Amino acid sequence: NISIISGPCFSSEVSQSLPTAVTLASPNKKSFDEITELFDSKNFRLYFSNDIIGCQIGGALKNIYAIAAGITYGLNLGENARSALISRSFVEMSRFGNFLGAQKNTIFGLSGLGDLILTCNSLKSRNTNFGYLISSQPKVGISDHLKSQNTTEGYHTAIAVYKIAKENNIDMPIMNSVYNILYKH
Numbered sequence: 001n002i003s004i005i006s007g008p009c010f011s012s013e014v015s016q017s018l019p020t021a022v023t024l025a026s027p028n029k030k031s032f033d034e035i036t037e038l039f040d041s042k043n044f045r046l047y048f049s050n051d052i053i054g055c056q057i058g059g060a061l062k063n064i065y066a067i068a069a070g071i072t073y074g075l076n077l078g079e080n081a082r083s084a085l086i087s088r089s090f091v092e093m094s095r096f097g098n099f100l101g102a103q104k105n106t107i108f109g110l111s112g113l114g115d116l117i118l119t120c121n122s123l124k125s126r127n128t129n130f131g132y133l134i135s136s137q138p139k140v141g142i143s144d145h146l147k148s149q150n151t152t153e154g155y156h157t158a159i160a161v162y163k164i165a166k167e168n169n170i171d172m173p174i175m176n177s178v179y180n181i182l183y184k185h
Contacts, residue, residue, distance in 0.1 A: 001031045004052050006059035007110035009120035010125075014044060021045040023111040025055035047110060053166075054102030058112035061096060062119045063127040063154030064161060069120035070131020085174065086120045092172045096161065098172055099144035102135050127154040134181070142182060158182055 006156045007022030014020050024046040026032040032048045039046060049055055068089065090113055097107045106112055119125045123132060130152045133145045146152055162179040165172045 002052065003027075003031055003035055004059075004141055005046070006055045006115060007047075008114040010118070011123075012124070016042070017043045017093055019043050019045075021047065021110055021114075023047050023049050023055050023106070023109055025049040025052045025106070025111070026054065048102075049106055049109070049111070051103040051106040052159045053100055054097055054106030055111040057100060057102050058093065058107060058109075058115050060153070060157050061093045061161065062089075062112075062116040063152075064158045064175050064178050065093070065116060065117040065154075066125050066127035067131035067134075067152075067154045067158070067182070068122070068174055070125075070128040070133070071135040071181070072131075073123065073128070074135030074137075082120065086116060089133070090116055090173050092174055093140040095170055096165065096172065099168060119146045126152055130155070142185075154178070155182055 003024060003026040004025050005022055009020045009022055020043065024032055024035060026035065026048070027050060028047060036046050065086070068085055069082055072085060093112060093116065094107050097112070119128060121130050126149055130145060130149055134142055146155060158175065158179045161175055163173065
């Protein structure tokens with residue numbers, strides 16, 4: 001049995017016992033109940049989903065859009081632009097998830113929309129911070145920025161999602177733009 005945990009949480013806040021809610025996608029409720037018993041905390045809440053694919057899609061794609069959000073920070077484009085970007089990014093996530101068979105309520109839940117909102121609105125996010133760096137310090141190369149970061153999942157995810165979207169004609173203009181910035185300079 002494989003289970004996936006995903007949702008809006010920064011590990012630094014979890015370690016401080018700050019309130020956190022995430023999705024635990026598991027093939028069945030019995031597995032979910034067994035895993036939930038391992039988390040004995042009133043500040044860390046797990047919500048059940050049987051949509052393992054959708055849970056992973058949200059957790060992966062939000063990193064691409066966090067890079068875009070970071071670019072809005074670095075270019076001082078304002079809150080209006082970032083809000084519009086997040087809203088339109090969610091539309092793209094929904095299209096991609098729908099194509100791969102994700103359940104709509106998963107994409108609209110913690111592991112989709114919730115994770116997207118948190119990640120895109122904080123420079124604590126490695127991916128958002130990466131987008132900020134590449135747009136605010138353009139004289140430093142992308143590879144140098146990657147070396148200065150811990151892990152920037154969105155950089156690697158962008159190329160995989162770009163290929164899938166292109167092969168299957170999935171309309172994802174924001175993701176295409178991030179891909180073009182990262183890989184075509």
